[in-house]
Amino acid sequence: MTIKRRKITVVGAGFTGATTALMLAQKELGDVVLLDIPQLENPTKGKALDMFEASPVQGFDSKIIGTSNYEEAAGSDIVIITAGIARKPGMSRDDLVNTNAGIVKSVCENIVRYCPDSIVIILSNPVDAMTYAAFQSLGFPKNRVIGQSGVLDTARYCAFIAEELNVSVEDVRGFVLGGHGDDMVPLVRYSSVGGIPIETLIPAERIESIVQRTRVGGGEIVNLLGNGSAYYAPAASLVQMTEAILKDKKRIIPVIAYLEGEYGYDDLFLGVPALLGGDGIEKIFELELTAEEKAALDKSAESVRHVTKVVNV
Numbered sequence: 503m504t505i506k507r508r509k510i511t512v513v514g515a516g517f518t519g520a521t522t523a524l525m526l527a528q529k530e531l532g533d534v535v536l537l538d539i540p541q542l543e544n545p546t547k548g549k550a551l552d553m554f555e556a557s558p559v560q561g562f563d564s565k566i567i568g569t570s571n572y573e574e575a576a577g578s579d580i581v582i583i584t585a586g587i588a589r590k591p592g593m594s595r596d597d598l599v600n601t602n603a604g605i606v607k608s609v610c611e612n613i614v615r616y617c618p619d620s621i622v623i624i625l626s627n628p629v630d631a632m633t634y635a636a637f638q639s640l641g642f643p644k645n646r647v648i649g650q651s652g653v654l655d656t657a658r659y660c661a662f663i664a665e666e667l668n669v670s671v672e673d674v675r676g677f678v679l680g681g682h683g684d685d686m687v688p689l690v691r692y693s694s695v696g697g698i699p700i701e702t703l704i705p706a707e708r709i710e711s712i713v714q715r716t717r718v719g720g721g722e723i724v725n726l727l728g729n730g731s732a733y734y735a736p737a738a739s740l741v742q743m744t745e746a747i748l749k750d751k752k753r754i755i756p757v758i759a760y761l762e763g764e765y766g767y768d769d770l771f772l773g774v775p776a777l778l779g780g781d782g783i784e785k786i787f788e789l790e791l792t793a794e795e796k797a798a799l800d801k802s803a804e805s806v807r808h809v810t811k812v813v814n815v
């Protein structure tokens with residue numbers, strides 16, 4: 503038996519793509535192919551070479567190449583799609599739907615051709631609808647088409663809780679359900695610090711303000727940056743998902759998954775807790791929700807269905 507190095511392709515070498523490529527290499531999760539459009543081939547090669555030249559200093563053993571040629575991506579175990587435009591202040595993620603749907607579909611045609619056995623993780627926004635578009639274009643089984651939102655939204659939520667209580671982020675647990683929009687559903691009842699329910703530690707009005715800040719967490723960064731959106735925490739989130747798959751860790755984390763009746767929704771990609779391992783999404787967990795939580799999730803699902811209709815033609 504020959505043991506081969508893993509190969510991960512990141513499509514889109516902009517802020518999130520380049521940051522993701524570096525973090526993947528630093529963790530030695532595999533060799534990395536960073537791919538962008540032909541007009542940006544030289545800058546893409548330059549970014550990849552610059553990262554590779556950091557490897558002797560930091561001591562990581564991953565090759566990183568930059569390209570616009572999908573032949574270089576052939577045989578990738580994982581393909582991460584970050585290609586597309588990002589929003590600017592005053593825009594919603596849904597405003598990106600038409601432009602990014604075209605980009606994601608064209609990227610997927612190449613994935614089908616060059617990486618037919620890969621697991622695909624989608625980041626491009628509006629990500630729930632883009633994951634649906636990718637699923638349609640790829641024709642891959644649902645376990646191999648996964649969107650990223652819940653890891654990031656949960657990270658923001660947990661960071662704000664840790665900040666509120668002045669405790670280590672390592673001890674905060676929680677998660678966020680639903681679409682990657684302003685009506686996402688942070689689940690307060692399932693949130694704890696060192697095993698202690700947050701409702702016993704933080705006053706209700708402060709919890710509500712953390713929930714609200716989480717919902718607009720992406721917009722907070724967009725407004726601060728002025729000309730683009732978040733990329734460090736999004737990249738870290740993609741890396742956590744990639745690691746869970748490549749190491750078959752069987753982690754339970756919120757991801758955007760294809761629902762066929764779960765939570766009462768059908769033919770919809772939405773953020774739900776799932777078991778992530780070597781086969782991609784290996785299981786979806788259906789939590790018992792209160793009437794209030796279910797109503798909030800219904801509202802979020804309805805927003806996602808609305809924008810998904812644009813791509814589902």
Ligand SMILES: NC(=O)C1=CN([C@@H]2O[C@H](COP(=O)(O)OP(=O)(O)OC[C@H]3O[C@@H](n4cnc5c(N)ncnc54)[C@H](O)[C@@H]3O)[C@@H](O)[C@H]2O)C=CC1
Binds near residue numbers: 517518542584605626
């Ligand atoms: N789901 C999530 O949680 C998050 C989603 N995003 C989304 O990710 C996307 C990328 O964000 P950034 O990296 O900040 O944007 P960016 O503008 O820095 O980079 C996007 C890159 O995609 C490339 N690209 C465009 N069309 C392409 C194609 N057909 N093939 C290959 N590459 C192509 C562009 O040339 C550019 O380099 C945006 O849609 C953004 O909204 C960003 C952060 C979090």
Ligand SMILES: O=C([O-])CC(=O)C(=O)O
Binds near residue numbers: 589720721731
């Ligand atoms: O806000 C944006 O447009 C980018 C994104 O999805 C996030 O940072 O959550």
